[in-house]
Each structure stands twice: as C-alpha cells, then as structure tokens.
Amino acid sequence: MLVYTLKRLFLAFLVALTVSAITFSLTYLASDPATAMAGETASDADIEYIRTLYGFDRPITVQYLEWAGRAIQGDFGESFYFKLPVSTLLFERLPVSMILGVCAISFAIILSIPLGVLAAIRPNSFLDRMALGISVVGQAMPSFWLALLLILIFGVNLNLLPITGSETWKHFILPTIVLGYYATPAIMRLTRTGMLEVLGSDYIRTARAKGLSLPVILFKHALRNAVIPVVSLAAVQFGFMLGGSIVIESIFALHGAGYLAWESIGRNDLPVVQAVVLVFSLFYIVLTFLSDLLNAWLDPRIRVG
Amino acid sequence: MSAVLEISGLTVDIPVAAGDLHAVRGIDFSVDKGETLCIVGESGCGKSLTSLSIMGLLPKRAKINADKMQFTGTDLLSLKERELAAIRGNRMAMIFQEPMTSLNPAYTIGNQLMEPYLRHKKSSDKEARERAIYLLERVGITAAASRLSQYPHQLSGGLRQRVMIAMALMCDPELIIADEPTTALDVTIQAQILHLLAELRNEFNSALILITHDLGVVARVADKVAVMYAGKIVEAGTVEEIFNQPLHPYTQGLINCIPVPGKTARGSRLGSIPGIVPTLIGDIKGCSFRNRCGFAHDACDTNDPFHTLNPGRGYRCTLDVPACEANAKELASA
Known part of the structure; x- marks a missing residue:
C-alpha cells in the first residue's frame, strides 16, 4: 500500500508540474501581457516600458520558473484589473465554489447510489423505470434551463428560497440541486450496471449459499465491488463541479472561483486566469489521487500485489 | 435410518421466450448420513439446477415443484426465505464449480x-x-x-x-452439495480434492451429493449413483451396480467412453455417444434418449417406463433387464 501510495503521489506531482507549465505558457501564447496591462490607450513606448519593467521580455522559461517559485509560496502576483493580490481574490472566491461543489456532489451521490442499487435489485421494475426516467431527464435537460425553472417555481412563484447571492445556506439549495442533478445520471447508471453485474457473479451466489441476510449480501458483498468504477467517475464529476460551474454560478450570482475565471478571461487578467486554472487543475490532481487511494482500499487486488 | 435428504417428483421449469423449459422433469433420490450420492450427466441435463433447487438458490423466475422435498424431516418447499437462509450455510452447504x-x-x-x-x-x-x-x-x-x-x-x-x-x-453441515468441484482444476489437484472430500465426509459423517460429468470421479468416491439425462434420472443404483451392470444405453455409452489403459488401442478414436440432447422446451413424448440410442424401436416413441428393481436400484427403458444386459455386451465389444 505504501509503495502504491508513493507511486501515485509521484505521478500526481509530475502531472501537476506539467499542468502548471502548460497553463503558464498557454496564457502567454493567447495574449501579450504587456498590452493587456497597459490598456487600450497606451502608446507603443508605454507598452515597451511595461514589458521591461515587469520582465515580460525575458525568456518564457525564466518567467515560468519565477512564477512557479512564487506560486509554491502562495503568491500568484497581482491582478491587473483589481490591483489586488490574486491570492486574496482566490481566498475570497474559493470557499463559495468549494461549498457548492461539496454540496452538489453529496446531493448527486446520495440520490444516485441508492437509486442505482434499487434499480439493479429489481431490473425492469417500476422503480427501475422511474430511475431511468430521472436519469434520462437529467441527461437531456440543460442545467441552465433547470436552474431557471427552479428559480421560477421556488423563488418567484412559491417565494420559498432566495435566488441570488451566497449569504446563507438557503442560497445554496437551488444551485446544489441543479449542479448535483447534472452529475446524477452518469453515477446512477454506472452504479446500476455495476450492481447488476456483481449481483450475477459467483461470489454473490456463494454469499447466498452461506445463508447471509439480504442487506449483508447487498451492501457488504455487492456494493463494495460495484462502486469501484463509480469512485473514479465521481472524482472527475466533483472536479468539474468545483471549477466548471460557471453557468450555475452566474445564474445564481454566486461569486465563486469559476465565475472569477470567466470574468478575468474577458478582462485579459492573466495572473488571475493562470492562478484559477492552476488551482482547479490541482484540485483535479488531488481528487484523482484520493480516488485512486479509495479504490485501492476498496479493491485489495490493487493494493496487495 | 431416516434420510438426510429425500426428494421425489422434483421438477424445475424455467419460462423462456418459446415456452416453459422443463429443465428437471420429475426426479427422485435420497441420501443418508455418511453417504455419497453422485449425480452424473452431461451439460444441460439439469443436475446443477437440481442442486440449486435444494439450496433454494434458483433464479426467481424458475418454478420449482416436488411431491416431496424433505431435509431431515423438514419440508424445504414450505419454508420461507428467512427460514431457508437459516439452514443454508449452516445445516446444508454448497461447494461450487468455479473456485x-x-x-x-x-x-x-x-x-x-x-x-x-x-x-x-x-x-x-x-x-x-x-x-x-x-x-x-x-x-x-x-x-x-x-x-x-x-x-x-x-x-x-x-x-x-x-x-x-x-x-x-x-458450521458442520448435515448435507454438503458439491457441484463439479474439480472441473476447473488441474488433474493432479482434482484427485487431491476428491480424496479430501471423501475423507471429510467420513470424518464429519455428513451426507454428500457430488455432481459431476466425470465417471472417473464417480468410481472413486460414490456410494450411490443417479445418472441424469434430459432432466430425468435414467438409471440409479449403487456404484457397483452401475459399473458392473449398466442397464440404460446412456449409462452403457458413458462407461464405454472411458479410455482404459492397455485395452483402448493407442491412437484409436476416443469413444463418444453420437447425437445431441433434445430440446427441453415443451414435453418430450416417449424416451428422450431414443434419437441417440442404437437399440431404439417403435415402443420408445411412446413409452418411457421406469423399472424399480429394488429400493434405490432402477432404470428407465422400454426393454427388460436381460435385453439391456445383452445391449451392454454388444456395445462393449463394438
């Protein structure tokens, strides 16, 4: 297990390094930072002045190493637009995205895994059809449309829940449902397929031959094996929810990090874009690492050679 | 001594698209404490379904019926799932084919x-x-x-x-069912496992039902043998009776297929029984083996009688014992 963990950790580190390099160079290829900083009315001389002042004229590798060195210490430079340290902005915006992401993935898991299990126990039953219906609707319905629908019903007509902002826990209910529902179909279908396959396996027959009770057979013997592929999928979904929820964040005016990135791209605010992309990539890397560990714990064939 | 397991008239039907598949078509057997019963037959003859029906492990859509299905005096068919689960793995246990x-x-x-x-x-x-x-x-x-x-x-x-x-x-079970426990193993390991099973049956004094398609296995460990074909028992008896006096042409064919060192000529074709098992969907009129039997005659198209010679010994054929023995001689010399 230790060797496995170290291997995965080393791999994660390499991926992080690669991602940071790509992030840095891509933003530089996309636009000229000196022009962006100087603004639209600046003369060529001004731009040249800024370029030498901030060291944008140096080789890109030197700039990358300097940037990476400071990033490790939590210093991502200063936002061109806000004139504030990027780390301050991140510190302000990240918690909103994190809360939303954690709530949404929890909602998705709590909804989809039990439904997937129930659907697999009685395939083609009414419950299975219902679960299928829920997942088809979830897959087909654009999440922004669902968001507007929920706002209309719960926010405007029933006046039960707030529809913009992030002040109280109530503000997170609708975005959680919309974002969580988006991830539900895939997780549920994968749980159902996995459970169906496992329930037909020889070791489940053995478990039944031992006279074990249905809950023990389902949850101890079946679910643990069925859920292994679900873990990897949920980790990726979670990463997506943390970073890719720009649409949802803007609809509900939740000013999270995804929204910040989107704003900053429009403003050519390179230090912010770089930092947000890097942080989200690191989230993905950490989540993948954690899901690998969780899978190794679930499946001894991975951890015991 | 009362039997650990007593079964009569057991049928298992599985609904399929084309109708009901009668996988097990009314079989009787019993097994006592310290006794090994071997159920022999080729793939699809219903021997595994028989064992699963005893354990109550048949798929839900399979329909099971029996005149009698008693485990140490308890009627298994009348038990609820919860009561059956209390017996399973406890008083009866099963060993499967795929370790x-x-x-x-x-x-x-x-x-x-x-x-x-x-x-x-x-x-x-x-x-x-x-x-x-x-x-x-x-x-x-x-x-x-x-x-x-x-x-x-x-x-x-x-x-x-x-x-x-x-x-x-x-849990020290009274009945152990082993469904082809050695099929997936190397030949050397097979012998060890069989030896072990026989030894343990003696030590724990439980009843053992061994399901196999391998007559070599039967000869080594069985006390009693039931030969199954197309969902029915075609011949039953002690292991000596089955090997010394096989009466049903299917049993005779199976025994003839075993290559004997010194007797089977080097390089000669291994024995086989031509033809295939009839479909088990719907009823079969007459003898189900007649299309593969060299001794079939008109009566086989309509009749399929089971002759009980004495308790535990019988065969299913339209011919009488002397005629069957003559068939055995003819097959062996062919």
Whole structure:
C-alpha cells in the first residue's frame, strides 16, 4: 500500500508540474501581457516600458520558473484589473465554489447510489423505470434551463428560497440541486450496471449459499465491488463541479472561483486566469489521487500485489 | 435410518421466450448420513439446477415443484426465505464449480470463512477464527493462521477450492452439495480434492451429493449413483451396480467412453455417444434418449417406463433387464 501510495503521489506531482507549465505558457501564447496591462490607450513606448519593467521580455522559461517559485509560496502576483493580490481574490472566491461543489456532489451521490442499487435489485421494475426516467431527464435537460425553472417555481412563484447571492445556506439549495442533478445520471447508471453485474457473479451466489441476510449480501458483498468504477467517475464529476460551474454560478450570482475565471478571461487578467486554472487543475490532481487511494482500499487486488 | 435428504417428483421449469423449459422433469433420490450420492450427466441435463433447487438458490423466475422435498424431516418447499437462509450455510452447504470466482475479491479469506459461523452460530470472533484455522489445516492448507489475512487473488485455484470446502464445513453441515468441484482444476489437484472430500465426509459423517460429468470421479468416491439425462434420472443404483451392470444405453455409452489403459488401442478414436440432447422446451413424448440410442424401436416413441428393481436400484427403458444386459455386451465389444 505504501509503495502504491508513493507511486501515485509521484505521478500526481509530475502531472501537476506539467499542468502548471502548460497553463503558464498557454496564457502567454493567447495574449501579450504587456498590452493587456497597459490598456487600450497606451502608446507603443508605454507598452515597451511595461514589458521591461515587469520582465515580460525575458525568456518564457525564466518567467515560468519565477512564477512557479512564487506560486509554491502562495503568491500568484497581482491582478491587473483589481490591483489586488490574486491570492486574496482566490481566498475570497474559493470557499463559495468549494461549498457548492461539496454540496452538489453529496446531493448527486446520495440520490444516485441508492437509486442505482434499487434499480439493479429489481431490473425492469417500476422503480427501475422511474430511475431511468430521472436519469434520462437529467441527461437531456440543460442545467441552465433547470436552474431557471427552479428559480421560477421556488423563488418567484412559491417565494420559498432566495435566488441570488451566497449569504446563507438557503442560497445554496437551488444551485446544489441543479449542479448535483447534472452529475446524477452518469453515477446512477454506472452504479446500476455495476450492481447488476456483481449481483450475477459467483461470489454473490456463494454469499447466498452461506445463508447471509439480504442487506449483508447487498451492501457488504455487492456494493463494495460495484462502486469501484463509480469512485473514479465521481472524482472527475466533483472536479468539474468545483471549477466548471460557471453557468450555475452566474445564474445564481454566486461569486465563486469559476465565475472569477470567466470574468478575468474577458478582462485579459492573466495572473488571475493562470492562478484559477492552476488551482482547479490541482484540485483535479488531488481528487484523482484520493480516488485512486479509495479504490485501492476498496479493491485489495490493487493494493496487495 | 431416516434420510438426510429425500426428494421425489422434483421438477424445475424455467419460462423462456418459446415456452416453459422443463429443465428437471420429475426426479427422485435420497441420501443418508455418511453417504455419497453422485449425480452424473452431461451439460444441460439439469443436475446443477437440481442442486440449486435444494439450496433454494434458483433464479426467481424458475418454478420449482416436488411431491416431496424433505431435509431431515423438514419440508424445504414450505419454508420461507428467512427460514431457508437459516439452514443454508449452516445445516446444508454448497461447494461450487468455479473456485476462481466464487470468493469475493474484496474480503480476506478469514473474513469470508468466519462469516457463516458468525451468522449461524452467534459465536465470538475468537471462536470463529479458531474454527477457521482448524478447518484450513484440516483441508490441507499450510500456515493456516497467516492465510486468514490473505485475499483470494493471492491463492491458486486449488487452494481457493480448499478454502471453499473449509467454508462449507464451518458450521458442520448435515448435507454438503458439491457441484463439479474439480472441473476447473488441474488433474493432479482434482484427485487431491476428491480424496479430501471423501475423507471429510467420513470424518464429519455428513451426507454428500457430488455432481459431476466425470465417471472417473464417480468410481472413486460414490456410494450411490443417479445418472441424469434430459432432466430425468435414467438409471440409479449403487456404484457397483452401475459399473458392473449398466442397464440404460446412456449409462452403457458413458462407461464405454472411458479410455482404459492397455485395452483402448493407442491412437484409436476416443469413444463418444453420437447425437445431441433434445430440446427441453415443451414435453418430450416417449424416451428422450431414443434419437441417440442404437437399440431404439417403435415402443420408445411412446413409452418411457421406469423399472424399480429394488429400493434405490432402477432404470428407465422400454426393454427388460436381460435385453439391456445383452445391449451392454454388444456395445462393449463394438
């Protein structure tokens, strides 16, 4: 297990390094930072002045190493637009995205895994059809449309829940449902397929031959094996929810990090874009690492050679 | 002595698209304490479904019926699922054909071995552990205590089947059903496992039903034999009776197929029974073996009588005993 963990950790580190390099160079290829900083009315001389002042004229590798060195210490430079340290902005915006992401993935898991299990126990039953219906609707319905629908019903007509902002826990209910529902179909279908396959396996027959009770057979013997592929999928979904929820964040005016990135791209605010992309990539890397560990714990064939 | 398991008129039907598949078509047998009954037959003859129906492990859509299905005096068919679960793994246990896939990959050998004991005997962990170690040693696994923390994928097929046997013995069952326990194993391991099963049956004095398609296995361990064909028992008797005086042409064919060193000519074709098993969907009129039988005549198209010669000994054929014996001689000399 230790060797496995170290291997995965080393791999994660390499991926992080690669991602940071790509992030840095891509933003530089996309636009000229000196022009962006100087603004639209600046003369060529001004731009040249800024370029030498901030060291944008140096080789890109030197700039990358300097940037990476400071990033490790939590210093991502200063936002061109806000004139504030990027780390301050991140510190302000990240918690909103994190809360939303954690709530949404929890909602998705709590909804989809039990439904997937129930659907697999009685395939083609009414419950299975219902679960299928829920997942088809979830897959087909654009999440922004669902968001507007929920706002209309719960926010405007029933006046039960707030529809913009992030002040109280109530503000997170609708975005959680919309974002969580988006991830539900895939997780549920994968749980159902996995459970169906496992329930037909020889070791489940053995478990039944031992006279074990249905809950023990389902949850101890079946679910643990069925859920292994679900873990990897949920980790990726979670990463997506943390970073890719720009649409949802803007609809509900939740000013999270995804929204910040989107704003900053429009403003050519390179230090912010770089930092947000890097942080989200690191989230993905950490989540993948954690899901690998969780899978190794679930499946001894991975951890015991 | 009363039988551990007594079955008569057992049928298993499976609804399929084309109608009902009558997989088991009314079979009778019984097995006593300390006795080994071998059920022999080719793939699809209903022998595995028979064993699963005893354990109550048939798929839900399968329909099971019997005139009598008594386990130590209890009618198995009248039991609720919960009552059946209390017997399963406790008073009757099963060993399966596929040791490679019959253990859960996610749990240790120890965990899976102790499970039925903890469930049925309400024992402490320590007791269950001691029992598991004792039985692992008993089935010939070295360093038993350290094996408990190993996972199935760390063991070979032969070892896994030994673990399955130990698991079946955990609660000291009165009946053990082994469904082709050696089919998936190397020939050398097969002999060891069979020897072990026979030895354990004697030691634990339980009844053993061994399901196999291998007559070599039958000759080595059986007390009683039931030969199944197309869902019916075509011949039953003691192992001596079956091998010395096979009456049904199918049994005779099976015995003729066994190559004998010194007798079967080197390089000669191995014996086989031509033809295939009839479809089991719908009724079969007359004898189900007649299209593969060299001795079939007009009566076989309509009749399929079972002759009981004495308790536990009988055969299913339109011919009488002398005629069947003559057929056996003819087949053996061919």
